[in-house]
Amino acid sequence: MSTPREDFKKTHRDLYSARSAPALVDAPELGFLMVDGVGAPEGEAWSAAVAALYTGAYAVRGALKAAGTVEYPVMPLEGLWWPGDGQRYEESDRERWHWTMMIMQPPQAAADLVRTALAAAARRKPGLPVDALRFTAWREGRCAQALHTGPFADEPATLERLYAHLAAQGLEITGRHHEIYLSDFRRAAPERLRTILRYPVAAR
Incomplete structure (x- = not known):
């Protein structure tokens, strides 16, 4: 099948x-892989976090496909941004931006499957902060x-x-x-x- x-x-x-x-x-309410940080989007911390996020998202996708549960295109990258200096977002200091980067996960992604997939991804990519990812329901x-x-x-x-x-x-x-x-x-x-x-x- x-x-x-x-x-x-x-x-x-x-x-x-x-x-x-x-x-x-x-x-x-939808499920998301998320990762938090501070700094400009061109900074090393942000780039590493986004790379880890994609690594995790593709690991979950692969696990669901291997289980015969569902096959799907990985969802778009999203970001929540807020200033660290009290200014409006577009007027604030980029180096002090706080962010949560995230990718939506399908409803078929159970917590145990996600946890196992992320652990395997962290072993494959030890240079990325995959361990910093969290799986959260968010509305x-x-x-x-x-x-x-x-x-x-x-x-x-x-x-x-x-x-x-x-x-x-x-x-x-x-x-x-x-x-x-x-x-x-x-x-x-x-x-x-x-x-x-x-x-x-x-x-x-």
Whole structure:
């Protein structure tokens, strides 16, 4: 019997696609591999953490496929970012940014399977901080999001549209700056990058 296939970007299409016009979505509880750190995204700590995260995500995918449970494309990289200096995200010191990088995992990924897969991945990649990964159920709830196309440095213009939308709707931000990277920024030209910018929100 063949392994069932599923594309979780399509299953959760409202969470992993967006338009440039701001819109509201509801993000349910989902499982994520996560890793935390501090520093600019071009720093060594961030690069090593992201490499470890992908290593873990592919290890879990391989374990689920080997078990005949489900086969799927690994989900996009995501990041929660918040400043360490009290400024707005886009105005803060990059070297003091705090972050949680994460990749969504399928509902079939039981904790025991994830733990075993990560332990094996840590043995294969001793130079990466795979041991720092955690597997967590996380619900973001009601959010506002918009698609940003172009370099990360140009995000403030998209964020201003998003802030204006929130003000017009009587909403306020209640959580951390969330980015979902639909493009592989290691290979795509900066002007072609596609990034969903998202914030949890609530009525004022």
